[in-house]
Amino acid sequence: MSEFFTLFAPSLIAALLLSLLIAIAGSLMLLGRYSYIAAAIAHGSYGGVGLALLLGLPILLGTTLFALLLALLLAYITYRSPQRSDLLIGTIWAVGMSLGILFIDLTPGYRSDLLGYLFGNILLLESGDLLFLAVVDLLLIAALLLYRHHFLALAYDRDFAQVRGIRVGRIHTLTILLLALSVVASIRAVGLILVIALLSIPPFIAERLSRNFLEMVFLAALLALLFTGTGLFLSYWFDLPATATIILTAAVGFMLFTIGRR
Amino acid sequence: MGSRTIAVELKGVTFLYGREPILQDIDLTIYEGEYIVVIGPNGGGKSTFLKLLLGLLEPTEGKISLFGRPPREVSHLVGYMPQNVHQNSDMPLRVLDIVLQGRLQRGKYRFTREDERVARESLEMVGVGGLAERKISTLSGGERQRTLLARALATQPRMVVLDEPTAAVDMEGQRQIYRLLHSLQMTRIVVSHDINILLEGVDRILYINRELVVHESIDLDLHPSGHFCEIDLLQELRCKHE
Numbered sequence A: 001m002s003e004f005f006t007l008f009a010p011s012l013i014a015a016l017l018l019s020l021l022i023a024i025a026g027s028l029m030l031l032g033r034y035s036y037i038a039a040a041i042a043h044g045s046y047g048g049v050g051l052a053l054l055l056g057l058p059i060l061l062g063t064t065l066f067a068l069l070l071a072l073l074l075a076y077i078t079y080r081s082p083q084r085s086d087l088l089i090g091t092i093w094a095v096g097m098s099l100g101i102l103f104i105d106l107t108p109g110y111r112s113d114l115l116g117y118l119f120g121n122i123l124l125l126e127s128g129d130l131l132f133l134a135v136v137d138l139l140l141i142a143a144l145l146l147y148r149h150h151f152l153a154l155a156y157d158r159d160f161a162q163v164r165g166i167r168v169g170r171i172h173t174l175t176i177l178l179l180a181l182s183v184v185a186s187i188r189a190v191g192l193i194l195v196i197a198l199l200s201i202p203p204f205i206a207e208r209l210s211r212n213f214l215e216m217v218f219l220a221a222l223l224a225l226l227f228t229g230t231g232l233f234l235s236y237w238f239d240l241p242a243t244a245t246i247i248l249t250a251a252v253g254f255m256l257f258t259i260g261r262r
Numbered sequence B: 001m002g003s004r005t006i007a008v009e010l011k012g013v014t015f016l017y018g019r020e021p022i023l024q025d026i027d028l029t030i031y032e033g034e035y036i037v038v039i040g041p042n043g044g045g046k047s048t049f050l051k052l053l054l055g056l057l058e059p060t061e062g063k064i065s066l067f068g069r070p071p072r073e074v075s076h077l078v079g080y081m082p083q084n085v086h087q088n089s090d091m092p093l094r095v096l097d098i099v100l101q102g103r104l105q106r107g108k109y110r111f112t113r114e115d116e117r118v119a120r121e122s123l124e125m126v127g128v129g130g131l132a133e134r135k136i137s138t139l140s141g142g143e144r145q146r147t148l149l150a151r152a153l154a155t156q157p158r159m160v161v162l163d164e165p166t167a168a169v170d171m172e173g174q175r176q177i178y179r180l181l182h183s184l185q186m187t188r189i190v191v192s193h194d195i196n197i198l199l200e201g202v203d204r205i206l207y208i209n210r211e212l213v214v215h216e217s218i219d220l221d222l223h224p225s226g227h228f229c230e231i232d233l234l235q236e237l238r239c240k241h242e
Ligand SMILES: Nc1ncnc2c1ncn2[C@@H]1O[C@H](COP(=O)(O)OP(=O)(O)OP(=O)(O)O)[C@@H](O)[C@H]1O
Pocket: B017, B018, B022, B040, B041, B042, B043, B044, B045, B046, B047, B048, B049, B083
């Protein structure tokens, strides 16, 4: 048991930081119905991985810049007609991934670690990754404390928020930029493909059990910690891939919750 | 009416959704303190008209001013109640939180005790003071509608713009809300399909049906002027009065 903790100490810190990120970013995503946009950014960011490789940039830096660019583009597209932009979002999603594949193909040499960006590995995080997670956590907390009423007002009734004089476009863009940063910060731990599931499940359960937003965020953080912690422990015990086990734990938690609610 | 302050002015306003004309070449002046009821068939363009006034939609042609300014700059002076809100099923918001949204402003990040007092008072005014702590997703249709009305009132506005405020409200509630609207001194623009609203202190009625544009009549309930001969709904109303 103590071997588990020494071996997993960095992963446990990562789980803690990740849980906070999931709770805040995931709640913003769920309430504002940004899941599809966040998924497009997550997948589209693969273009950034490819571009960074091609240009010889640090991968995390390249991916971050690329994701932020995608976020701005998506914020612009979805601002005017949020309902009718599904097709465009889907296109950006696919184009981003295709660019990634293309750029990687154009880059000489073979990189075996690329799968890590698709599926992540919470056991292999370096201190830089943890720092990145911590910085994004701080940004999320600051945004939450300052803008939570604005986020909620937009999520509930965007027209009314605009009539009140809220700068709806800015809040919308801020939300998507925060989601992009959150996605990129968690890529190394959970991967582009799995990140949305982990962002969705804890806030979804928490939403149903909470009476206000902060309660929801707090509960989502606890649930995220429960799922990542349990997942890590199970993966250690049964020698399973950690990230996949975490996601599956969350999925089982989600199923139990849904059944239990019936 | 010449000397009265103008609240809303439309000059040659046309609005198209894509290529479909919804409102055409509307000229209209609404004065401060007026109580205006907007009627017309489904799809006639009533909600569109309100959104234009508030700057939520931009006219394809023509010019709209609100208190002499572009609507987007001064819409915060208006208490708006939309026809409906497409809310997520289980949003973690209490009724009070919704009403507090009426106290939100650009650059304001937290609510004060005063905000909460005004919000609770608004809930009382529309007869749902007891619901303040309920989760919004647990409300009935009429209760939710009253909450949205309270939210509009909580803005302490210079004018209210209400899109069918009583559509789901019970008879007693409707009467209460009409009485409330009648008692308010501010400019009121209210869309309604309920003929009873016309009985209480309404100054003018706008009939909006696409290209048929806007018909106006003054003090209809006092002097049925014959302007509305072609409108069955009002014919019926006049019959009621006579
Ligand atoms: N976003 C939109 N895109 C395209 N057409 C729209 C849009 N919103 C409304 N319309 C159309 O514009 C017309 C006017 O709609 P509006 O909502 O203003 O009608 P209304 O008078 O408020 O009707 P109701 O009594 O049903 O509320 C309708 O034919 C509607 O189908």
